[in-house]
Amino acid sequence: MYIGDLHIHSHYSMATSRDCTPESLELWARRKGIHIVGTGDFTHPAWREELEEKLEPAGDGLYRLKETYRILDDSVRNGVEPRFVVTGEISSIYKKKDKTRKVHSLILLPSLEAAQRISVKLERIGNIHSDGRPILGLDCHDLLELVLENCPESVYVPAHIWTPHFSVFGEFSRFDSMEECFGDLTPYIHAVETGLSSDPPMNWRVSMLDPYQLISNSDAHSPAKLGREANLFDIALSYEGLARAIQSGDGLLGTIEFFPEEGKYHMDGHRKCNLCLTPAQTRECQGICPVCGRKITVGVAHRVEELSDRPEGYARADAKAFESLVPLPEVIGASAGRSPASVRVQREYLRMLKELGPEFSILREIPLEEIEHVSGSRVAEGIRRLRSGQVERIPGFDGEYGKIRLFDDEK
Incomplete structure (x- = not known):
């Protein structure tokens, strides 16, 4: 493959x-x-x-x-x-x-x-x-x-x-x-x-x-x-x-x-007004931002809904497989409470590549036990959650990237 x-x-x-x-x-x-x-x-x-x-x-x-x-x-x-x-x-x-x-x-x-x-x-x-x-x-x-x-x-x-x-x-x-x-x-x-x-x-x-x-x-x-x-x-x-x-x-x-x-145009909204809206909320506002009175930027989810003729959750019988992932530095950063761009996270990222293999292999294939042995239980748990889709999704809008959370603040 x-x-x-x-x-x-x-x-x-x-x-x-x-x-x-x-x-x-x-x-x-x-x-x-x-x-x-x-x-x-x-x-x-x-x-x-x-x-x-x-x-x-x-x-x-x-x-x-x-x-x-x-x-x-x-x-x-x-x-x-x-x-x-x-x-x-x-x-x-x-x-x-x-x-x-x-x-x-x-x-x-x-x-x-x-x-x-x-x-x-x-x-x-x-x-x-x-x-x-x-x-x-x-x-x-x-x-x-x-x-x-x-x-x-x-x-x-x-x-x-x-x-x-x-x-x-x-x-x-x-x-x-x-x-x-x-x-x-x-x-x-x-x-x-x-x-x-x-x-x-x-x-x-x-x-x-x-x-x-x-x-x-x-x-x-x-x-x-x-x-x-x-x-x-x-x-x-x-x-x-x-x-x-x-x-x-x-x-x-x-x-x-x-x-x-996580995409920066998933939902509707206005970045300058810090306003993120669902398609239904945009329709209620008649496409006008209630904060500044300007036209709301209509996102991807809204346009998909406009052109769709099938319900949410429909699955094509001939559909190809897909996997949803986030980059490995984001997993490492989330497990350590640090920015993915921090020196410590980047150092750990390169160490994992050297000891385990390429990033996609780590995210998709390598047994969690091996990952835990190299990088500890929190990184391994973050990858387990990622593989199972056990994440919190905060949608992006109007040019603002969304956020995918693997751990809540308490955990």
């Missing part, structure tokens, strides 16, 4: 860490236990040059980091050898049916040569130099057509489909069907990315999504955020195997998820 995180960003994207380099991404993929990681930002010319310099073909449409650039690090026991797949995200902002649409698209490609061909075409349309995730005034239908014409082997996935500001179904673009967005090219869409603020059960409620594979990725803006969502594959380690799994489900075992409440 392979773990893949396909939607990430480079240091050329806005609001990203300067550490989003191939060597740091490869290091953190090893630490996390991620076998396939997206390159992100394939449209940016300088990033492509950096990828061409630092990566080498691994065969079958994937790449590996050249040995000379590998960061020497013995902190992970039984680490993986990550492969890169060429990916990128494009932001389309355009008018359709007298409404401004803002939609992000995730694209997978079989080679850097294909990335070059598509980027040459996109450069004639807009600026691809200023941001790793370019903003183009290009209808999603036309973007999909351009990508398919220049690389028929490409995979096009509508990104984080429920996010309010930049997505197919989000509150501000408000497409109500895939056909409304992609028209006659809708049959070429085979998968959707659910995003941090929704999980598979939320998407199962919407029957029009039944034909699509549900995938999840981190959308990481720093290497340490890799894998906060990811995909589980049983495939040949190749671009062809990866593309087939995403588009047909053959070899896609399931996903690793955020708890959706």
Whole structure:
């Protein structure tokens, strides 16, 4: 089985860490236990040059980091050898049916040569130099057509489909069907990315999504955020195997998820007014914030409810498996009453990797007795609660991340 995180960003994207380099991404993929990681930002010319310099073909449409650039690090026991797949995200902002649409698209490609061909075409349309995730005034239908014409082997996935500001179904673009967005090219869409603020059960409620594979990725803006969502594959380690799994489900075992409440657009609300609302409460307020009188930011749960035709708790018979996790530093921090970013927590995190193995192995597989032997009973208990879903969920809203509590204050 392979773990893949396909939607990430480079240091050329806005609001990203300067550490989003191939060597740091490869290091953190090893630490996390991620076998396939997206390159992100394939449209940016300088990033492509950096990828061409630092990566080498691994065969079958994937790449590996050249040995000379590998960061020497013995902190992970039984680490993986990550492969890169060429990916990128494009932001389309355009008018359709007298409404401004803002939609992000995730694209997978079989080679850097294909990335070059598509980027040459996109450069004639807009600026691809200023941001790793370019903003183009290009209808999603036309973007999909351009990508398919220049690389028929490409995979096009509508990104984080429920996010309010930049997505197919989000509150501000408000497409109500895939056909409304992609028209006659809708049959070429085979998968959707659910995003941090929704999980598979939320998407199962919407029957029009039944034909699509549900995938999840981190959308990481720093290497340490890799894998906060990811995909589980049983495939040949190749671009062809990866593309087939995403588009047909053959070899896609399931996903690793955020708890959706932890996503920063799960519920409705106003961050400046510290107001978090359920969809029912928003309707009672008629969409107007009772504190400041401005329009409430409608979140993912609300839009899912608007488009759903099935009750909460519905389970698809053909559904893929999923697991909801939080990053290991959050578990360690919760068990010690410290910030996940504290020096003590980070030191313990690296110690656990060295003695036990990659982060995903610790969170998902390693026996609790072994974890307790290395890190004590509280960390082991936190992981037990995480695996069983025994957590308190405080939802995020209007750009404010939610919180997942493993221990209450008294415990």
